[in-house]
Amino acid sequence: MYPLFLLTMLTLLTLGLAQRFGQLRDTTLVIAASLVSGVVFLAAHPALGWLAEQPEEGSCGLEGEDDLAIRVERISVAAAQALLADETVTFVDARSSGDYTSAHIPGAVSLPASDAAGILEIQSVPILPDGQVVTYCDGGTCEQSEYLGVLLRDREVCKQVFVLEGGWAAWVDASAPTVSGEDQDGSISIGTASPSPSEPCEPSESPTEARG
């Protein structure tokens, strides 16, 4: 009902303005021409069908909002921090590999959502059967973490998939622990010297500057 309500309000607004300024006929003409052109374009376009592919009825949908296509539950930074020590929880970094190397959440797996290779590697992410997944990205211009969450739906772990609210930027703002380096646990702790390979990497408490 929400889209129908919006469409009705938009139509009423347009026609009301047109009526007020004596442009009802011309406005109707412009709208009708656009509608006809759009429908013809849709019919003629080889890659665009009349209807989009209907999203699967997955557990990613929130109750009462069945018409929403992509919806993965959010988790706050504080709640996610509490899961850091939980070995059944996998953090997935959806940012670019460069951003990941620069700094990431301790233990996070790099899976760049904008990278085809990253998407393919989703099958290799170690997720325990009863485990949970927290995805995150820049917090700026990214829907990648949510996109990854939807992909993870195919692995039937949807009920345990969360998107970090505010993404990486919120994590850094909260001064939550971060590490840097190409490895999950970081080869270099932020603000400290490089640990020797034999020593476990301790996550740093220092915040890093958010990217994006």
Next chain:
Amino acid sequence: MSELESIPTDPTWMRAAGWLGRLVAGGVFVYAGVHKLLDPAAFAQDIANYQAFPWWTWNLAAAVVPMVEILAGLAVLTGFKRRAGAIVLGSLTIAFLGLIASVIFRGIDLDCGCFGEVAEASAVGWPLFFRDLGLLAAILAAALPTEPRRA
């Protein structure tokens, strides 16, 4: 005589503002519409990401919205059915503003898809909201009378 025609006009600054508004509003919407039509499937996905519309409307909207932008933008640019084009663009921009505000308050993090996938994406947020407000001002200017009022 319509309401706009009854507004007293200054033939210099008001006509200049009108032309500027026409160039900005018309140009931006034609550009945006063409870029969306270059990759309508990607724009349909952008619409889906807004989480505000049912799945069966995505493809139709991905075809119709750019057409509205192009035709109404051309009307404003060329002057043919100029005010009608401005009214349509104005309503569309108000709808965009509502959608942007809804995304901000729902805390959804996404790219706006304003210029399709060809141009660099902008995040949906307050800067985009204010940019669209500026666009609305340009549309209002584009709807100004081009001829001075008769004495």
